[in-house]
Amino acid sequence: MSIISSLSPRAVAAPESGIVEVVNYARGREGLLPLWVGEGDLPTPDFINQAAMQALAAGETFYTWQRGIPELRQALSDYYFRHFGIRLAPEHFYVTGSGMQAIQIAVQALTAPGDEFVYLTPAWPNIAAALEIAGARSVGVELQFEGGTWAVDLNRVETAITPKTRGLFINTPSNPTGWTATKKDLADILALARKHDLWIMADEIYARYFYAGGRAPSFLDVMEPGDKVIFVNSFSKNWSMTGWRVGWIVAPPETGQVLENLIQYSTSGVAQFMQKGAVAALNEGDAFVQSNIEKATRSRDILCETLIATNRVETLKPDGALYAFLKIKEVGCLFGRFCLIMSRAIMRNDGEVDEAKAFPRNALVIAWRTLPRIIHDVDALERGRRHDRPGAEPAIDDRIAAHQLPYDLIETALPHGAP
């Protein structure tokens, strides 16, 4: 028996992350612009780092609270009061080792092997993978792209519910589409969950990146005490802390012992000095988050307007989150092939998308961080080939012809040195 076939079939079946594959390829290579992950270009601000460093210097290096240090759970409670207008006691909050681990813990708390969980597609691939690793079945329901915007069709969601369904995973604002549920959408989804006695796993990690102003509508706006909603969230995006791996769960206090146990048997708690950094982020970070949101707004405008101006893609200026999601109109041209090859590398795990409908599987997602120059350059190159230098094949096109692997194109196509 081979080593691999002696491993757990569920572990072996876990899909390789296309995002990680691209990142791994890029490590150590010069002159690449990072198109692949959803994060800003700023390092964590100093006031957060200082708080963590002071805790380290003070010897806060021992085992700590499983649910999170009391100071951080209080700071989370205060944060929700400031930004969501709701006073939740600290007992509602559980600190986790990232948003991803918050999802893992929620999946473990809510599903048994054979259960089903419905989620909306196109989707960030990790939620389906987390469910499948737990032995649950992820059931994708497509968002509809109609009238230039994304919308959820509740009838389709209800049709996907079976006696095995344990819950609905709702990511709003969404990675990658930017779909942002209205308060009515949320009330309708909640009503559906109540009707079928389902849990909602609410991923509102991008709630602050809502471009109409303020924050995105939240299940907190429509739910009542006793509703079965578990929120997963993260310090990653708001406070430029992607590398810290700290997140949190908001859940009914009755679930406390179960969640504490799941934390104990996975990480046994997040390092206390990192939690001290997180406390500073929440208590002193409102202005920093606001500046991040303003930066993202400008990036969204430039990137989406640049994309739309090429007239080569179907896309929109999304209401929320940090991504441009686009359909390539003309796959045969240089720009189209560039997008397509990029998308194969990035989106190919998103197997639930029906290629015939909505945006095809080969749609491209671009994090705001990606500077629009890349779009502009490839577009200009294409136009140059067509109009200014008829017959002259740009080097990039030769490369595409010569190499089928996406990486060659990514490497060759990117302008050297960040603008």
Ligand SMILES: Cc1ncc(COP(=O)(O)O)c(C=O)c1O
């Ligand atoms: C929708 C969504 N949820 C959760 C996460 C996890 O965030 P992290 O593990 O960095 O805290 C991400 C990361 O990109 C995401 O896009």
